[in-house]
Amino acid sequence: MKITKIDLLHSEPVEDGWRPIFVRVYTDEGIYGDGEVALSYGGIDNAAFGMLQDMAPKLIGMNPLENEKIWNKLYYGCFWGYNGGPVVFGAISAFDLAMWDIRGKKFNVPVWMLLGGKLRDSLRAYASQLQMGWGVGRHHATSPQDYAQVTKTAMEKGFDAVKINFTTFKEDGTPYSKFDQAPYLSQDYMNLIEARLKAVRDTLGPNGDIILENHSLTDKLSATQMGNMAKKYRIMYFEEPTAPHADNLAYIHEHTGIPVATGERMYSRWQFKDRLDKGAVQVIQPDLGTCGGITEVKKICDMAYVYEAAVQIHVCGSPLVTAASLQMEAAIPGFIIHEYNVNTEMPKMLGLTTRTYEPINGRMPIPDLPGLGNEIAPSTFEHSEVIHIG
Structure with a gap:
């Protein structure tokens, strides 16, 4: 089998100006x-x-089943990419996912079978980024009542876990700046965060899970300040309390006692190993669309299992990368929970692919079609900049 040609698609803007690739x-x-x-x-x-x-021409004539050979050719063929980075690793990811899709179709099995078989028949999920609101015409959550309402909506959809950034918006709906969030949170700001968090806990009840999401905008001091306030609300884990610097993440975990999650801004097995060695992360979150695809992320997940760190694949793309993430999470022993991102379940985003995978009672189904279990929709080719290689 040989690669004969490649199409590259940069879609027209969908919701909030996103342009999937x-x-x-x-x-x-x-x-x-x-x-x-x-x-x-x-x-x-x-x-x-x-x-x-830049990368696509290197693949013409290669055997797509030789994913390790292809991965290494793309990685070592980019002199500036040896230590990872989102642009280089994002491109490697896209091509690697396509190779696994071909492999599954060639052998007529889902990717999870190629990864060793699925360990679970469905995946517990959480509703992610609820501060943004739900659906078309949504408005940002600002008041504690808003946070209670988006949590109630999640519960009505069957979720018993939510992830929210409580530090994003001011009461008037404008965003807080990076410099509002570090190095110290004012008492008024802390009171607002706590009122929002309490409203979510009161709505969710004692048995639901809350994940804090700070998008790396707080720093070591302000994240520790916030974490120590928040831990009485029984936090499942603290995502990106600061940028993924090992020493700072380890400090936050040590001084709050809350498990720390990070990974969406990390791009190779070497970067993950450094954080795991230093006890800086308890839940890893590699993204299949930015971290080197299935070939690289499977290595990272196996390594994390040795450290007894849990895995939650970071999901922030179209239903195509969602399908790939479900394949991976079905097959790895360290899986903890799946991210259902409300930013990516908008109608135009869902229309980019031939299928969507939606939660049923807060749990995600696992694709059973050959390959990734999803494809680019024909209409996406009509509404994208398309470049043909080969």
Whole structure:
């Protein structure tokens, strides 16, 4: 089997200006595979699309089943990418996902079977980023009552776990700056955060789980300040309390007692090993669309299992990368919970692929179709910038 041509897609803007980026890899056996770079927002999508254009010609004529050979060719073929980084690793991720999609279709099995078989038949999920609100026409949560309402909506959809950034918006709906969030949170700010957190706990009840999400905008001191206040509300884990610097994350865990989660800004097994060695992370969150794809993330998950760190794949892309994430989480022993991101369940985003995977009573189904279990929709080709390679 050989790769004959590749299509690169940069979609038209969908909700909130996101522009998802896809690849389709074709073979001489008529089988094709799809992949995605999970960098569709945040001012980096053009760079990621350009990186795909640099890498794609290197793959023409290669055997797509030789994923290790391909991964290493792309990694070592980019002189500036040896230590990882979102643009280089995002492009590698997209191509790697496509290779696994081809492999599954070639052998007529889901990817989870190629990873050793599924260990569970469905995946517990949490509703993520509820401060943004739900659905079309949503408004940002600002008052404690808003936070109670978005939590109630999540519960009505079957979720018993939520992830919220309580530090994002002021009471008037404008965002707090990075410098409002570090190095010290004012008492008024702390009181607002606690009122919001208490409203969520009171609504969710004693048996639900709350994940704190700070998007790396607090620092070692302000995150510790917040964590010590929050721990009485029985926090499941504290995601990105600061940038993923090992010593600072270890300090926050040591001084709050709350498990720390990070990974969406880490891009290789070497970066994860450093944090695990230093006890800086208890829940790892690699993203299949930015961390080197299935080939790399499987290595990272196996390594984390040795450290007894749990795994929650970071999910912030189209339903294509959601399907890939479900495949991985079904097969790894260290899985803890799946991220259902409300930013990615908007109608235009869901229309980018042929299928969607939605929770049933707060649990995600596992794809059973060959390959990743999802494909780029034909209409996405019509509404994207498309570059043909080969």
